[in-house]
Amino acid sequence: MNQPTFIYLPIFNDNPDNPARCEVKTGRIEINRFMWNLLPDYQREYVLAHEKGHYYRQSFDEVEADRYALEQLKYKKPYSLWNYIKSVRAISHNDPQRCYAAEKGALEAAAAKGSAEARELLKTHYSFANADGQRKSTVELPLNIDITSMQAALLIAVVVFLSVVVSTIK
DSSP states (O other), X not given: OOOOOOOOEEEEEOOTTOSEEEOTTTOEEEEEHHHXXXXXXXXHHHHHHHHHHHHHTTOOOHXXXXXXXXXXXXXXXXXXXXXXXXXXXXXXXXXXXXXXXXXXXXXXXXXXXXXXXXXXXHHHTTTOOOTTSSOOOOOOOXXXXXXXXXXXXXXXXXXXXXXXXXXXXX
């Protein structure tokens, strides 16, 4: 199946109810001017890639659009995987489903590039779920640090360990 041709028509508006949206049929992207001006460059890139994902995937699913953004952004700039995770966390307001999918997707990308740590994390942490079939959200990470994808994988491992320790104490 051929991908539809994307017509990049970003429109800046002052609508406070929706910071960004994409018309799936036309590819028209609308972005709240005030919110856009608050974002660092890497989050702007994520927002545009995410909204394009709705169009290219012809889907309203947020996780699917996030996956498309990851495919477009991974390894194009230093810290791309970590910036992707930070962007999903910030833009989704730490939505557990989206954060889980972002972390797992970033680890899969790192594992595909040869990271043994990422492969181990995928086996040990992302291959199980709680009683509801959902992974419990991780401990909040600070969003103002820049680290490599390898460091991000190690940091996630520490967070996973601390989450397990805290849950056993309760």
